Amino acid sequence: MKNNILKFGFIAFFSVVLVGCNSEEVADQLSFDAIDATEASLTANIDDGSEVISDLTLQGFEDEENLGKSSNNRFLPDCATITVVLTDASKEVTIDFGTEGCEVRSGHIVKGKILMSYQLDVDAMSLVINYGLEDFFIDDMQFEGSKTITRLKSNTNGNPQYSMDLDLTVTFADGTQASRTGSKTREWIEGAFNGNWGDNVFLITGAWQTNLANGNTHSTTITTPIRREASCRFLVSGVVELVRTNYSGTLDYGDGSCDNKAVFTNSDGEQREIVL
Numbered sequence: 001m002k003n004n005i006l007k008f009g010f011i012a013f014f015s016v017v018l019v020g021c022n023s024e025e026v027a028d029q030l031s032f033d034a035i036d037a038t039e040a041s042l043t044a045n046i047d048d049g050s051e052v053i054s055d056l057t058l059q060g061f062e063d064e065e066n067l068g069k070s071s072n073n074r075f076l077p078d079c080a081t082i083t084v085v086l087t088d089a090s091k092e093v094t095i096d097f098g099t100e101g102c103e104v105r106s107g108h109i110v111k112g113k114i115l116m117s118y119q120l121d122v123d124a125m126s127l128v129i130n131y132g133l134e135d136f137f138i139d140d141m142q143f144e145g146s147k148t149i150t151r152l153k154s155n156t157n158g159n160p161q162y163s164m165d166l167d168l169t170v171t172f173a174d175g176t177q178a179s180r181t182g183s184k185t186r187e188w189i190e191g192a193f194n195g196n197w198g199d200n201v202f203l204i205t206g207a208w209q210t211n212l213a214n215g216n217t218h219s220t221t222i223t224t225p226i227r228r229e230a231s232c233r234f235l236v237s238g239v240v241e242l243v244r245t246n247y248s249g250t251l252d253y254g255d256g257s258c259d260n261k262a263v264f265t266n267s268d269g270e271q272r273e274i275v276l
Contacts, residue, residue, distance in 0.1 A: 127151045
């Protein structure tokens with residue numbers, strides 16, 4: 001996924017803070033920024049990994065239930081193996097990406113398994129999908145934990161909707177760990193179930209918190225729904241509130257145009273255009 005929300009917000013934080021500092025303050029801030037840059041990178045990687053997991057799980061469910069109406073356009077790559085166990089009332093689906101590495105549509109290399117279970121009545125208005133991760137890696141990051149996804153067949157707007165609870169622990173290649181908790185909702189507003197993933201459009205809302213090993217906390221709240229179009233590598237609109245240990249502000253992704261620009265506004269009302 002390309003929605004590394006916090007990464008770009010923190011770049012703006014650094015730029016704004018350095019404006020107007022005297023030389024001694026700049027020297028002190030440079031040392032502090034080195035720590036911030038590392039934290040921003042860790043948080044952005046978790047954001048991206050969380051979106052990859054969401055995509056693989058939701059689209060894997062849709063592939064399995066043939067909701068896309070097209071067996072020739074599976075979202076999951078051919079290197080992923082699907083195993084299904086049926087009971088009288090439920091279905092267990094294992095998506096196995098192997099131990100050698102399997103490249104998914106977003107370009108990431110995925111290893112390990114996603115374990116899903118849900119009731120057989122996929123035509124129900126509301127369906128709970130439980131899933132966990134087993135020896136699961138995205139590139140060189142290991143993700144552990146589980147999510148509960150509530151799939152609403154049709155919300156008040158008449159669109160499919162997925163509400164996701166987050167509870168993940170991430171271990172990076174150097175052994176550094178972080179945790180992510182919160183919730184996120186995806187409303188599928190265009191391209192639903194037509195078998196063409198390229199015209200999909202989602203509106204994303206939610207809030208989550210990332211706790212880093214050094215005790216710092218990063219919080220993200222989507223205040224205006226984020227629009228994600230499969231045809232564009234960038235987020236095209238929406239506003240996000242960013243709060244971390246020492247800084248806060250908002251990031252506005254624009255008017256719907258597919259471009260690499262956003263506007264960051266700090267807590268004092270100062271604005272800066274950010275290149276994504």
